[in-house]
Structures are given as structure tokens and as C-alpha cells.
Amino acid sequence: MEKWDVVIVGAGPGGSYAAKTAAEAGLRTVFFERGRKPGEKNSSGCGLGQRWWRDFPEVMEAVTRMPSYRKVEMVVINMVDEDLRLRFRCGTNGSDLCAGRFPNRKGMEGASVYRMDLDPYLAELAVKAGAELRTSTLVTDVIMENGQVKGVRTERGEPVYAEVVIAADGAMSTMARRSGMRNRWGGGCTNVLQLDYACDEEMMDDVIGDAEWCWFGGAVGYQVNFRSSFHISVGGGWLDRDLKGYRRHDDLKSLIDVPAFQAMCRAVKARPREFQAHLLPWLKRPVKSYTGGMMLVGDAAGFPCPLEAEGVWHACYSGKIAAETAAWAISRGDVSENALSEYEKRWKASFLGKEHEFGEEFVDIWEGAIMNREKALEQLQLMLEFTMLQPFSIVFDWADAHMDCFNHHLRHFLELAPQFSDFGRTYLAPLARGVWPSNVKRILLMLKPRIPVLRNLSDRNYFRVMARLFRQLAPFLDPTAEQDAPLPRGSLEKRGGERR
Ligand SMILES: Cc1cc2nc3c(=O)[nH]c(=O)nc-3n(C[C@H](O)[C@H](O)[C@H](O)COP(=O)(O)OP(=O)(O)OC[C@H]3O[C@@H](n4cnc5c(N)ncnc54)[C@H](O)[C@@H]3O)c2cc1C
Incomplete structure (x- = not known):
């Protein structure tokens, strides 16, 4: 035996x-x-x-x-609208604040x-x-x-x-x-479709560089870049839903049809070579x-x-x-x-x-907002409008006088705001417990000099008053709360309940 x-x-x-x-x-x-x-x-x-x-x-x-092997020093984000037009591209190379905590590492x-x-x-x-x-x-x-x-x-x-x-x-x-x-x-597992492309290595270096790419449109696609190849994958829906086959292939196809994606494929001489479908637990x-x-x-x-x-x-x-x-x-x-x-x-x-401390909150965002095609498009419109309010977009929107452009975008953003507040209440508010109490205190201390009736209070008394005025802040200002850690699950909801 x-x-x-x-x-x-x-x-x-x-x-x-x-x-x-x-x-x-x-x-x-x-x-x-x-x-x-x-x-x-x-x-x-x-x-x-x-x-x-x-x-x-x-x-x-x-x-x-x-x-x-290809090094990853940056994530490039491409946002595409309903008409498959590339509307926004930016890159982020992480932050020394996080990676800098590991020996001899900087940025991404x-x-x-x-x-x-x-x-x-x-x-x-x-x-x-x-x-x-x-x-x-x-x-x-x-x-x-x-x-x-x-x-x-x-x-x-x-x-x-x-x-x-x-x-x-x-x-x-x-x-x-x-x-x-x-x-x-049942739920909690997705079917990920993926297309693998062989490419020209030199063109990958010149066009893609040391970066991963993401595509946000009606679907979200990851483009993982290797030395002389890349693959693009989309989450094709939860296993217990969308089984009729509509979403799974349509999402991948809609990304591949994006003209900016096609242009990138031409530039790196990409040749599709393998289609794959794999399960991925997303719990x-x-x-x-x-x-x-x-x-x-x-x-x-x-x-x-x-x-x-x-x-x-x-x-x-x-x-x-x-x-x-x-x-x-x-x-x-x-x-x-x-x-x-x-x-x-x-x-x-x-x-x-x-x-996994925030698993429930993160998966809710996917379930309700990103894996749901209509909602994903609504959110995308909002995000695009949001990007238009930042300084670069103001400078480079030269359709008209710059402050007029800014005001047009601000008005559009405000029109969309109720939608944003729904999204915020449903999906972002539950993430609030993840903000460290020490950071909430820092923000409040920045505000203190601007509030004449409170600015002469000691910090301790000031926090007490703020906790009374804004009951949702109370768990963050509780002296027993751990300062650099999220609040326990349920602590914010409990306060809300007390208030009602
Ligand atoms: C399309 C896609 C893209 C992804 N991209 C990334 C990414 O970029 N970065 C990242 O970190 N993660 C990524 N993931 C997730 C990652 O692939 C998995 O989380 C990871 O592979 C899990 O490792 P594992 O060892 O648990 O399982 P697996 O990698 O699935 O390995 C299981 C192994 O067990 C073998 N096996 C299974 N059943 C049996 C059996 N009965 N008898 C003998 N052998 C068996 C299989 O052949 C396999 O080799 C991606 C997943 C998918 C589907």
C-alpha cells in the first residue's frame, strides 16, 4: 500500500x-x-x-x-464609449508609498x-x-x-x-x-474568455513598453503583455447566469472590434493564435x-x-x-x-x-455595476465625464473658451450626479469602513481651522462634537478604534440603525 x-x-x-x-x-x-x-x-x-x-x-x-518575461512598470487604462471610440487613455505606475515598503523596490x-x-x-x-x-x-x-x-x-x-x-x-x-x-x-465563479496573440517583439517594446493594458467599455478586458505576445481576456459572466452564450462571446468581440485595439494589433503585428475559456472563482x-x-x-x-x-x-x-x-x-x-x-x-x-476583508463589497461592485452591461455603460459615461473635470482635460478641450468648456462638462456631470449618488450609496458607501480612523481624523483636523465656532476646542473635544453632529463618523472617532486598520464589518451599519 x-x-x-x-x-x-x-x-x-x-x-x-x-x-x-x-x-x-x-x-x-x-x-x-x-x-x-x-x-x-x-x-x-x-x-x-x-x-x-x-x-x-x-x-x-x-x-x-x-x-x-515582460516587466510591468505601468498599467495603461483605455476607456472606450458605446460607439467604440477611444475616449480616454492614461497610465499609472503605482506608488512608492506601497511598493517602497518592500526592500529596494520603487513604484510598480x-x-x-x-x-x-x-x-x-x-x-x-x-x-x-x-x-x-x-x-x-x-x-x-x-x-x-x-x-x-x-x-x-x-x-x-x-x-x-x-x-x-x-x-x-x-x-x-x-x-x-x-x-x-x-x-x-453556483454563483461566485466566472467564465473567462481569452484570445492569445503572437506579436513582433521589437514592436511590442516600441508600442507597448513595460506595461499591462486594461480596456473599459461595455465590458472590462485585461491585456497581459509578454515578450513577443499578449492575451486579452474578458470576464464572461457568472456561471449561474448568462449561460445563453450572448454575453460571453459578445463582450470579447466588442473589445476586439474597438478601432484603437485593432490599431494596436496592427502596430505590433499581432496574429491571433489560440482561443481559451477558463473558470475563475470570484467570491x-x-x-x-x-x-x-x-x-x-x-x-x-x-x-x-x-x-x-x-x-x-x-x-x-x-x-x-x-x-x-x-x-x-x-x-x-x-x-x-x-x-x-x-x-x-x-x-x-x-x-x-x-x-478578503472587503470581498463582499468588491464583488458587489462587479455584480451590480460592471458585469451588468447597461449599468457598466452608465458608470463609464460618468467616469468619462469625471475625467473631463481634471486640469489636463480643461486645457486640452479647445472647442471653446476653456472655462466655458469646463462649465459645460460640470453641468453635464451635475446632471449625471443623481446616478452617481445612487452608485455611491449602493457600492462606494460600504467601502467607507475601510478608511483608517487616523485618516478620518487627519481630514477633520484640516477642516478645524475653517470652522470658527469649533476651532478653539481641544482636538479631543472637537472630535466629540463632530461625532455627535455626524453620527456616521462616530465609529471612526471612537478612541478604542484601531487607528491604522479598517473598522469591523457592520460597525457603520449599526450606527445608522441607532440613528434611525
Ligand atoms: C483567463 C485568466 C487569466 C488570469 N490572469 C491572472 C493574472 O494575470 N495574474 C494572476 O495572478 N492570476 C490570474 N488568473 C488567476 C490564476 O490563474 C489562478 O488564480 C491560479 O492559477 C490558481 O492557481 P492554482 O494552483 O490554485 O490552480 P491552477 O492554476 O488551476 O492549477 C491547478 C492544476 O491542477 C491540475 N489538476 C486539476 N485537476 C486535477 C486532477 N483531478 N488531477 C490531477 N491534476 C489536476 C491542473 O491541470 C492544473 O495544473 C487568471 C485566471 C484566468 C482564468
Whole structure:
């Protein structure tokens, strides 16, 4: 009977990083991959953000040497109106304030790389650490005894036993379903369509540079740029809705038809070469991530970022925590559900837990405002009008005298304002609890000298008066509130309730 300390299903980023961590901890580890080699079955490529330099610097160093690598120093945003006209383009290169907190890093410094480069590299790290990789092996079932996972079964019927199973088998997760941890996704999972293009490398350098591109129109598209290629993807709707096929292909097509996109394709000599459709969990909160003898990592647990669906970092990060928890539980001789609940405690207390603090609020914006075509167009119009009120647009709107142009735009913006206030009340107000109390205090202190009747009060008394006058501010001004952290969920609503 084959028995291991840890069996891992899937050699994507989550599985490989879990295998590396488990093997380094001295656990006898095997990991299974259904593809002929890791990376073969996954979305073509991915963008990796700055936090990789903080958490996996050795991987990022290696990524910069991979054949498909393109540096990401900027995100370019293209806004397109209903008539497919490009109306606004801007770029942002992040901020030293966030990336500057990581050693020797400034501004935006991410990477784009093909999964066919990244996944085999990560798997190789695990093999070098002592884990055994078995490719072309589909795992089809879990072995359960007395309600606890004891191992897995491959499609050839072979049983493979383990102290702990780590399910890193992606969005579809056979392991999560076969163990009864969850059913197929209902809501909370999207179907992402993607078109991959081969391009001319020199033209990519000249036209695209070191940047990712985003396209905002009736649909939102990500354009991830690699050394001599790019792919464009659109979220094609939630799995439990829009299944009639209308949105999924129409959204991708509407982006590809944008003349500015076509012009870019001509400039980089882009040739479409592969169409892909992949599932991507997009959850308000991850699913329960452990049961007796098994933990879920990465997409299997629904860990991708609830705002922009980055998920490779989340997979590696959760894989690492799961393997560390497995080592801890095995050393105590207890891999029961109760013992493995430690995994959920650990990831909730980590950067990964922080990522999901606002999951509900972020996903609501997608559900109600962006994934809904009519609403997305309304919001886009508002955003475009908003961009027209900034100084550059005032200078460069030379249709008429500049202040007249500004006033025309201001009037239009004010006409749209009721719509904006609906959007604000529904989708932005719930994010208010994320503003740190210390920042709310800073803003109020800036206002204090301008309020004659209050300016002579001590800061403490001033905050007291403000909390009385504006009850919604009270939770931020409560002396017991943590100053540089979001307020707990429900704290603002509770105040609103009291007021009523
Ligand atoms: C179109 C698209 C674009 C994306 N872009 C980005 C991006 O730019 N940046 C980013 O960070 N994230 C991105 N993501 C999200 C990211 O791809 C996932 O979050 C990430 O791959 C999750 O890693 P994982 O290891 O959990 O699962 P996966 O990457 O899905 O790996 C699972 C592995 O398990 C194998 N497997 C599955 N079932 C079995 C089985 N039963 N037996 C054996 N092997 C099995 C699969 O073949 C696969 O190799 C994107 C996702 C999509 C769909």
C-alpha cells in the first residue's frame, strides 16, 4: 500500500509551492498533475504584482530570466464609449508609498510571464526540495474513512494514502466535490474568455513598453503583455447566469472590434493564435478550506482577489501556509478537522486574510455595476465625464473658451450626479469602513481651522462634537478604534440603525 505524509493534487502554482514547502519541512511528498507537464492545462499567462518581491523574491528573480518575461512598470487604462471610440487613455505606475515598503523596490515593478514558463519552474523547485512529481495522472476521487480524507485515487484506480491531502486542483476541484466540501460552483465563479496573440517583439517594446493594458467599455478586458505576445481576456459572466452564450462571446468581440485595439494589433503585428475559456472563482468570501485530513489551496478554495481576480500569488501563498500547517499537524499526530482548522486561522491572520476583508463589497461592485452591461455603460459615461473635470482635460478641450468648456462638462456631470449618488450609496458607501480612523481624523483636523465656532476646542473635544453632529463618523472617532486598520464589518451599519 502506497502511503505518503502529504499527497498534493495539482501542479499549478498552489500545488507546486505546497509541495516545495512540505518537502523542505522534511515531509514525504508526492504531487500529481493531469497534464503532460505543469502549465499545459492552464490559462496562457499571468501578471504578477509587486508583492511577489516581498513574499517570493527568489521566484521573481527567476521570472525575470524566463523566455516570455515582460516587466510591468505601468498599467495603461483605455476607456472606450458605446460607439467604440477611444475616449480616454492614461497610465499609472503605482506608488512608492506601497511598493517602497518592500526592500529596494520603487513604484510598480511587476512581471508578466507565460504559465508554460512559470509552472514547470515552480514544480522543479518542489522536485529539487525532494517532492516526487507524477505527470499525466488524473486524480479522480478521494479515499474517505469515517468521514475523514485518507488519500486519493487516480484514474487508473490506484489508491494513494496520505496523512494529509492538499487539494490544489484549481477552480473545478474534483477533491473538494468528491469529499463533500462543496458542490459545483453556483454563483461566485466566472467564465473567462481569452484570445492569445503572437506579436513582433521589437514592436511590442516600441508600442507597448513595460506595461499591462486594461480596456473599459461595455465590458472590462485585461491585456497581459509578454515578450513577443499578449492575451486579452474578458470576464464572461457568472456561471449561474448568462449561460445563453450572448454575453460571453459578445463582450470579447466588442473589445476586439474597438478601432484603437485593432490599431494596436496592427502596430505590433499581432496574429491571433489560440482561443481559451477558463473558470475563475470570484467570491465574496473563500469557501471553507479544510476538513479532516484535507486542505484546499488556491482556486480550489476560491482565494483569487475579489477586486481584480489576481490568483497566482494567492495560490502560492495559501499553498505555503497549508504545507506548513500539514507539517505542524503531522508532528502532533492529529490531522483531524479540528486540528486542520488551524490552517484557516493562519491564512485569515495573514496577508491573504487581509485581501478578503472587503470581498463582499468588491464583488458587489462587479455584480451590480460592471458585469451588468447597461449599468457598466452608465458608470463609464460618468467616469468619462469625471475625467473631463481634471486640469489636463480643461486645457486640452479647445472647442471653446476653456472655462466655458469646463462649465459645460460640470453641468453635464451635475446632471449625471443623481446616478452617481445612487452608485455611491449602493457600492462606494460600504467601502467607507475601510478608511483608517487616523485618516478620518487627519481630514477633520484640516477642516478645524475653517470652522470658527469649533476651532478653539481641544482636538479631543472637537472630535466629540463632530461625532455627535455626524453620527456616521462616530465609529471612526471612537478612541478604542484601531487607528491604522479598517473598522469591523457592520460597525457603520449599526450606527445608522441607532440613528434611525
Ligand atoms: C483567463 C485568466 C487569466 C488570469 N490572469 C491572472 C493574472 O494575470 N495574474 C494572476 O495572478 N492570476 C490570474 N488568473 C488567476 C490564476 O490563474 C489562478 O488564480 C491560479 O492559477 C490558481 O492557481 P492554482 O494552483 O490554485 O490552480 P491552477 O492554476 O488551476 O492549477 C491547478 C492544476 O491542477 C491540475 N489538476 C486539476 N485537476 C486535477 C486532477 N483531478 N488531477 C490531477 N491534476 C489536476 C491542473 O491541470 C492544473 O495544473 C487568471 C485566471 C484566468 C482564468
